[in-house]
Amino acid sequence: MKPGRRKFMAGMLASVAGRNAAGALTRNHDTSEEVHALREIAFGKGIHVGAAVSSDQLRLDPSFRHEIVKECSLVVPEWQAKWTTLRPLPGQFDFSGFDALIKQSGALGLAVRGHPLVWHAAMPAWATNEILTGDARSLLEGHIATTTKRYRGKVIAWDVVNEAIRPEDGIAYGFRDTPWYRALGAGYVAAAFRHAAEIDPDARLVYNDYGVEYDDRRADGILDMVKRLRDDGVPIHAIGLQSHLWATRKQLHPRTVKRFCRAIKREGLDILITELDVRETDFLGDIESRDGIVSAVAEIYLDAILSECIPKEITFWGFSDKYSWLSKPMYNPENPAGHLNRGLPLDYSYSRKPLWHTVARKLREI
Ligand code: XIL
Numbered sequence: 001m002k003p004g005r006r007k008f009m010a011g012m013l014a015s016v017a018g019r020n021a022a023g024a025l026t027r028n029h030d031t032s033e034e035v036h037a038l039r040e041i042a043f044g045k046g047i048h049v050g051a052a053v054s055s056d057q058l059r060l061d062p063s064f065r066h067e068i069v070k071e072c073s074l075v076v077p078e079w080q081a082k083w084t085t086l087r088p089l090p091g092q093f094d095f096s097g098f099d100a101l102i103k104q105s106g107a108l109g110l111a112v113r114g115h116p117l118v119w120h121a122a123m124p125a126w127a128t129n130e131i132l133t134g135d136a137r138s139l140l141e142g143h144i145a146t147t148t149k150r151y152r153g154k155v156i157a158w159d160v161v162n163e164a165i166r167p168e169d170g171i172a173y174g175f176r177d178t179p180w181y182r183a184l185g186a187g188y189v190a191a192a193f194r195h196a197a198e199i200d201p202d203a204r205l206v207y208n209d210y211g212v213e214y215d216d217r218r219a220d221g222i223l224d225m226v227k228r229l230r231d232d233g234v235p236i237h238a239i240g241l242q243s244h245l246w247a248t249r250k251q252l253h254p255r256t257v258k259r260f261c262r263a264i265k266r267e268g269l270d271i272l273i274t275e276l277d278v279r280e281t282d283f284l285g286d287i288e289s290r291d292g293i294v295s296a297v298a299e300i301y302l303d304a305i306l307s308e309c310i311p312k313e314i315t316f317w318g319f320s321d322k323y324s325w326l327s328k329p330m331y332n333p334e335n336p337a338g339h340l341n342r343g344l345p346l347d348y349s350y351s352r353k354p355l356w357h358t359v360a361r362k363l364r365e366i
Helices: 003-026 031-035 038-042 055-060 062-071 096-108 125-133 136-150 179-184 187-199 216-231 254-266 287-306 354-365
Strands: 048-053 074-077 111-114 157-162 204-209 238-241 244-246 270-279 313-316
Touching: 038 048, 038 062, 038 354, 048 055, 048 062, 048 111, 055 062, 055 096, 062 096, 074 096, 074 313, 096 111, 125 136, 125 179, 136 179, 136 187, 157 187, 179 187, 187 204, 187 216, 204 216, 204 270, 216 254, 244 287, 254 270, 254 287, 270 287, 287 354
Parallel strands: 048 074, 048 313, 074 111, 111 157, 157 204, 204 238, 238 270, 244 270, 270 313
Antiparallel strands: none
């Protein structure tokens, strides 16, 4: 391990130890935190606390539904608004899943951010083929028109474009090498935002991406794109930081996060934390240490953002470890207990973890 990382890790573990000792004293006995849920603490501060969910989770798991309604004011479709779900076959739409989630959310008093209109992943083969060999522009605009029209007034925001920047692909302006880029060039991003704004002028239009907190080139590539979009008068309102953090394998760049948030604010855009979780399956520790480092990493990250701005959302990618994309059976032989990733605010049985208490404390400090 590089010296710098060793120092970083030592500091991290020390803060974890410190917090565990302190946390053990206060974590389960701070009745003020026990009384309030995250959405209540956030209320009045202009922040939605959210979670990525599916309509089946809410329908089939009443305990989970209870926790989401208690802790969150917003939900995001984890996969029910992706092309693989919405567009199984050419010329066909299947809105049944997202419709169900919209209906449930309305009944439960939860706002919804749609996710995503344009992405390179979760695409059916026929759509990728049409983009590369057919009429990509019509497919892009047709999808946006049909989808945003259907949910106009039912979602407060859309992730219009997801993950368009990847400088390591070696393309001009750091764009990601995707079928959309190959077919339409860098202009597909502006076209998507303009079309979405035309159909739903009231929705918050978001550019969503990951890696700002670990990769300065990624951060700069996104900032460069945002500046060009703003200079061209493209209707974009917010930047979504997915915020998929790592417990140990990567070292956070808090200064880059602060610089990025300052630059986004200068462009007049909002910041959303859109998919917060912590991947810790590679961390060899007992449950308390794993939960402690998850909390400590998130605290460093949230401090960096909150020192520069108040995000309009703090949304988790899931809310309980029971439903985390990181808990897919990606067995890690070094950490046999690690395949159940513990990177969300509630554990498998919906008990609040140190991460929940850290987020509650950060929200109270705003
Ligand atoms: C993930 C889902 O959670 C998984 O279930 C699916 O297999 C892959 O996509 N960034 C995003 C999300 O914007 O849409 C991704 O969601 C996680 C990474």
